[in-house]
Every structure is written in structure tokens, then in C-alpha cells.
Amino acid sequence: xxxxxxxxxxxxxxxxxxxxxxxxxxxxxxxxxxxxxxxxxxxxxxxxxxxxxxxxxxxxxxxxxxxxxxxxxxxxxxxxxxxxxxxxxxxxxxxxxxxxxxxxxxxxxxxxxxxxxxxxxxxxxxxxxxxxxxxxxxxxxxxxxxxxxxxxxxxxxxxxxxxxxxx
Numbered sequence: 001x002x003x004x005x006x007x008x009x010x011x012x013x014x015x016x017x018x019x020x021x022x023x024x025x026x027x028x029x030x031x032x033x034x035x036x037x038x039x040x041x042x043x044x045x046x047x048x049x050x051x052x053x054x055x056x057x058x059x060x061x062x063x064x065x066x067x068x069x070x071x072x073x074x075x076x077x078x079x080x081x082x083x084x085x086x087x088x089x090x091x092x093x094x095x096x097x098x099x100x101x102x103x104x105x106x107x108x109x110x111x112x113x114x115x116x117x118x119x120x121x122x123x124x125x126x127x128x129x130x131x132x133x134x135x136x137x138x139x140x141x142x143x144x145x146x147x148x149x150x151x152x153x154x155x156x157x158x159x160x161x162x163x164x165x166x167x
Contacts, residue, residue, distance in 0.1 A: 017050075017052040018050075019048065020049050020167070021048050021166045023165065024163075024164045026043050026045070027042045027045055029041075029066070030157065040068035041066070041067060042061050042065040043065070045060070045161070046060050049165065051098045054098065056095050057095075057096075057110075061090050063087065063090055064078055064088065081143050081144075082114070087115045091112070100125075101128070102128070104126065107124050108123050112134075112136070114143070117142055121135075129163060130163055135156050136156065138155040139155055
């Protein structure tokens with residue numbers, strides 16, 4: 001009986017709520033153009049995670065903060081393909097059980113909104129929430145690459161996140 005009581009106390013103390021904000025974050029992506037692979041980044045990600053028994057994570061990045069180092073290509077991608085004026089922010093949100101946050105590696109279901117289209121993805125989260133990765137499917141967000149364009153014909157873009165959360 002005493003063991004059950006202490007187990008209950010441990011469970012209660014483990015359910016403490018917490019909220020963290022994103023101190024810094026980086027979004028990286030990889031695509032190809034004319035058979036050359038290029039990498040783009042954004043360091044303007046904002047986000048929070050709030051946990052009680054269940055955690056909710058919210059992330060947002062201004063679409064114009066994506067930078068591949070080629071202003072001509074970036075302008076085309078942002079204005080023509082991503083409609084950055086009409087849809088200026090990319091968002092992600094997910095809910096998961098708090099116990100996952102303590103694990104070194106886990107997968108969660110997240111809703112990603114780009115160009116007004118929200119789609120579900122599986123995000124692989126590692127190092128206790130420091131890194132995440134998923135493969136963005138351009139077709140799911142109605143991003144149509146013109147036939148004459150040499151940009152990423154396979155329509156799948158790997159996305160990588162690095163997070164530093166407040167304590």
C-alpha cells in the first residue's frame with residue numbers, strides 16, 4: 001500500500017505544467033535547381049510549447065525569411081510559388097503527451113500550414129526537442145512548379161529544424 005502511495009506521489013510531481021518559448025531556432029531546407037543542390041535557411045522562427053498532461057507546440061516563421069543565398073531564385077520561389085504576399089507566415093502545431101518530451105527521440109503528428117493549405121505530417125523529433133525533421137510534399141499545399149522550371153522536380157523537400165528552448 002505504501003508503494004502505491006509513493007508511486008502516486010511521483011506521478012503527481014511528474015505532471016507539473018511548464019511553458020517554454022523558443023529562444024532561437026533555425027529552419028533548413030534542401031532543393032535542387034539545374035541539377036545543383038542548394039540549401040536555404042530561416043532563423044526567424046518563433047514558438048512556444050505548453051505542457052500540462054498534454055503538450056501543445058506552436059511554431060511560426062515569416063515566409064520571406066527563407067534565404068537560399070540567391071536573391072533571384074528566392075524572389076521567384078517566394079512570390080510565384082509560395083504567394084508570400086497573400087500567405088506571409090508558415091505555421092506548425094502539434095499536440096502530444098508530455099512523457100514524449102522526456103524521450104531522446106520520438107515522432108509526433110503535426111499540422112503544417114503553407115499557402116493556406118494545412119496538411120498533416122509526421123515529424124521526427126530528436127535530442128529531447130532540440131532537432132526535428134520532416135519531408136514537405138509540395139503537392140499537398142497546392143504548390144505548382146511550372147513545367148519549364150528546373151526547381152525540384154520530385155516535389156518532396158526535406159525540412160530540418162534546430163531549436164533552443166528556454167528553461
